[in-house]
Amino acid sequence: MTKQQIHRLRPGDERWFEGMLDLFAAAFEDNQSYTAARPGRRYRTDLLNRRDVIALVAIEGEEVAGAAVAYELPKLEQERSEMYLYDLAVALPYRRQGVATALIETLRKIAREQGAWVLFVQADYGDDPAVALYTKLGQREDVMHFDIPID
DSSP states (O other), rough: OOOEEEEOOTTTTTHHHHHHHHHHHHHHHHHHHHHHHHOOOHHHHHHOOOOTTTEEEEEEEEEEEEEEEEEEEEEEESSOEEEEEEEEEEEETTTTTTTHHHHHHHHHHHHHHEEEEEEEEEETOOOOHHHHHHHHHHHOOOOOOOOOOOO
Protein backbone atom coordinates (compact mmCIF):
# COMPACT_ATOMS: atom_id res chain seq x y z
CA MET A 1 0.00 0.00 0.00
CA THR A 2 1.05 3.56 -0.52
CA LYS A 3 3.01 5.49 2.08
CA GLN A 4 1.72 8.82 0.83
CA GLN A 5 -0.75 10.82 2.90
CA ILE A 6 -4.17 11.15 1.25
CA HIS A 7 -5.66 14.59 1.82
CA ARG A 8 -9.05 16.00 0.80
CA LEU A 9 -8.58 19.52 -0.49
CA ARG A 10 -10.32 22.30 1.40
CA PRO A 11 -10.27 26.09 1.06
CA GLY A 12 -6.78 27.33 1.83
CA ASP A 13 -5.07 24.36 0.18
CA GLU A 14 -3.93 26.49 -2.76
CA ARG A 15 -0.49 24.88 -2.92
CA TRP A 16 -1.93 21.37 -3.19
CA PHE A 17 -4.65 22.57 -5.57
CA GLU A 18 -2.00 24.02 -7.89
CA GLY A 19 0.08 20.84 -7.60
CA MET A 20 -2.97 18.77 -8.51
CA LEU A 21 -3.60 20.84 -11.65
CA ASP A 22 0.10 20.66 -12.59
CA LEU A 23 -0.03 16.87 -12.25
CA PHE A 24 -3.19 16.59 -14.38
CA ALA A 25 -1.69 18.87 -17.06
CA ALA A 26 1.42 16.69 -17.28
CA ALA A 27 -0.30 13.30 -16.98
CA PHE A 28 -3.02 14.09 -19.51
CA GLU A 29 -0.72 16.18 -21.75
CA ASP A 30 -3.32 18.95 -21.63
CA ASN A 31 -1.76 22.25 -20.61
CA GLN A 32 -4.58 24.20 -22.24
CA SER A 33 -7.27 22.79 -19.94
CA TYR A 34 -5.26 22.67 -16.72
CA THR A 35 -2.96 25.70 -16.87
CA ALA A 36 -4.31 28.32 -19.29
CA ALA A 37 -7.12 29.79 -17.16
CA ARG A 38 -6.84 28.50 -13.61
CA PRO A 39 -9.68 29.36 -11.28
CA GLY A 40 -9.33 32.31 -8.94
CA ARG A 41 -9.36 32.13 -5.16
CA ARG A 42 -13.10 32.74 -4.73
CA TYR A 43 -14.04 30.05 -7.27
CA ARG A 44 -11.62 27.56 -5.67
CA THR A 45 -12.96 28.34 -2.19
CA ASP A 46 -16.57 27.89 -3.28
CA LEU A 47 -15.73 24.67 -5.13
CA LEU A 48 -13.76 23.10 -2.29
CA ASN A 49 -16.49 23.98 0.21
CA ARG A 50 -19.00 21.88 -1.74
CA ARG A 51 -19.97 18.46 -0.44
CA ASP A 52 -20.52 17.13 -3.98
CA VAL A 53 -17.00 17.97 -5.20
CA ILE A 54 -14.25 15.75 -3.88
CA ALA A 55 -10.65 16.62 -4.70
CA LEU A 56 -7.98 14.37 -3.20
CA VAL A 57 -4.21 14.53 -3.33
CA ALA A 58 -1.63 11.93 -2.33
CA ILE A 59 1.20 13.86 -0.73
CA GLU A 60 4.79 12.60 -0.62
CA GLY A 61 6.98 15.05 1.27
CA GLU A 62 6.43 18.35 -0.52
CA GLU A 63 5.06 16.86 -3.75
CA VAL A 64 1.68 15.85 -5.11
CA ALA A 65 2.31 12.19 -5.94
CA GLY A 66 -1.24 11.57 -7.16
CA ALA A 67 -4.64 13.21 -7.35
CA ALA A 68 -8.27 12.38 -7.95
CA VAL A 69 -11.39 14.46 -8.53
CA ALA A 70 -14.89 13.07 -8.18
CA TYR A 71 -18.39 14.51 -8.28
CA GLU A 72 -21.44 13.33 -6.39
CA LEU A 73 -24.50 13.05 -8.63
CA PRO A 74 -27.85 12.95 -6.79
CA LYS A 75 -30.35 10.56 -8.36
CA LEU A 76 -34.09 11.03 -8.87
CA GLU A 77 -35.27 7.41 -8.93
CA GLN A 78 -34.17 6.76 -5.33
CA GLU A 79 -32.82 8.74 -2.39
CA ARG A 80 -29.22 8.00 -3.22
CA SER A 81 -26.40 9.29 -5.34
CA GLU A 82 -23.61 8.07 -7.57
CA MET A 83 -20.01 9.20 -7.36
CA TYR A 84 -18.26 9.90 -10.68
CA LEU A 85 -14.48 9.67 -10.66
CA TYR A 86 -13.61 12.25 -13.30
CA ASP A 87 -9.83 12.69 -13.06
CA LEU A 88 -7.18 10.38 -11.62
CA ALA A 89 -3.44 10.67 -12.16
CA VAL A 90 -0.25 9.53 -10.49
CA ALA A 91 3.12 11.21 -11.06
CA LEU A 92 5.60 9.02 -12.93
CA PRO A 93 7.97 8.30 -10.00
CA TYR A 94 5.05 7.08 -7.84
CA ARG A 95 3.33 4.76 -10.29
CA ARG A 96 2.87 1.06 -9.46
CA GLN A 97 3.12 1.84 -5.73
CA GLY A 98 -0.57 1.72 -4.80
CA VAL A 99 -1.20 5.48 -4.99
CA ALA A 100 -4.14 5.22 -7.42
CA THR A 101 -5.69 2.40 -5.42
CA ALA A 102 -5.33 4.40 -2.18
CA LEU A 103 -7.01 7.42 -3.79
CA ILE A 104 -9.88 5.25 -5.05
CA GLU A 105 -10.26 3.54 -1.66
CA THR A 106 -10.52 6.99 -0.03
CA LEU A 107 -13.15 7.99 -2.60
CA ARG A 108 -15.08 4.79 -1.89
CA LYS A 109 -15.12 5.63 1.82
CA ILE A 110 -16.32 9.19 1.17
CA ALA A 111 -18.94 7.93 -1.30
CA ARG A 112 -20.27 5.49 1.29
CA GLU A 113 -20.37 8.21 3.97
CA GLN A 114 -22.31 10.49 1.61
CA GLY A 115 -24.86 7.85 0.70
CA ALA A 116 -23.67 6.97 -2.79
CA TRP A 117 -24.46 3.50 -4.03
CA VAL A 118 -21.67 3.27 -6.64
CA LEU A 119 -18.44 4.92 -7.71
CA PHE A 120 -18.02 4.90 -11.49
CA VAL A 121 -15.27 5.91 -13.87
CA GLN A 122 -14.57 5.97 -17.60
CA ALA A 123 -11.35 4.80 -19.25
CA ASP A 124 -10.09 5.42 -22.74
CA TYR A 125 -9.39 2.60 -25.16
CA GLY A 126 -5.65 2.09 -25.24
CA ASP A 127 -5.12 3.28 -21.66
CA ASP A 128 -4.18 -0.22 -20.55
CA PRO A 129 -2.90 0.69 -17.05
CA ALA A 130 -6.20 2.45 -16.21
CA VAL A 131 -8.29 -0.39 -17.66
CA ALA A 132 -6.29 -2.93 -15.62
CA LEU A 133 -6.68 -0.92 -12.41
CA TYR A 134 -10.42 -0.39 -12.82
CA THR A 135 -10.96 -4.02 -13.84
CA LYS A 136 -9.21 -5.10 -10.65
CA LEU A 137 -11.46 -2.87 -8.54
CA GLY A 138 -14.84 -3.12 -10.24
CA GLN A 139 -17.12 -4.48 -12.90
CA ARG A 140 -16.58 -3.39 -16.49
CA GLU A 141 -19.43 -2.05 -18.61
CA ASP A 142 -18.86 -1.26 -22.25
CA VAL A 143 -20.63 2.00 -23.02
CA MET A 144 -20.29 4.84 -25.47
CA HIS A 145 -19.50 8.38 -24.40
CA PHE A 146 -20.70 11.43 -26.32
CA ASP A 147 -19.70 15.08 -25.92
CA ILE A 148 -22.64 17.25 -26.97
CA PRO A 149 -21.73 20.88 -27.69
CA ILE A 150 -23.86 23.46 -25.90
CA ASP A 151 -23.23 26.38 -28.21
